[in-house]
Amino acid sequence: MHNYKSMDSAYIRRSLERAIKQADSEFPAVVLTGPRQSGKTTLLQHLFGRRCRYVSLARISHQREEGTGIFC
DSSP: OOOGGGGGGGOOOOTTHHHHHHHHHHOSOOOOOOSTTSSHHHHHHHHHTTSSOOOOHHHHHHHHHHTOSOOO
16 A cells, blocks of 8 residues: 555646546546556545545456456
8 A cells, every 4th residue: 555645745736637626526437547657646646535446457457367356
């Protein structure tokens, strides 16, 4: 588990924040994609904290490759 609160002092505000908040108010789920290590998780943790569920599709992909998990 990461301690995201320690990152707040170095957090870089992004112009995308307003669009993500708007999408959150209009849709039951929001998907944020982008290159590795670009700050996606940091951005979402900053905006929503622990209020929302975070699902990593990288883990799902790995589970599929390993033959674990349930996939239709």
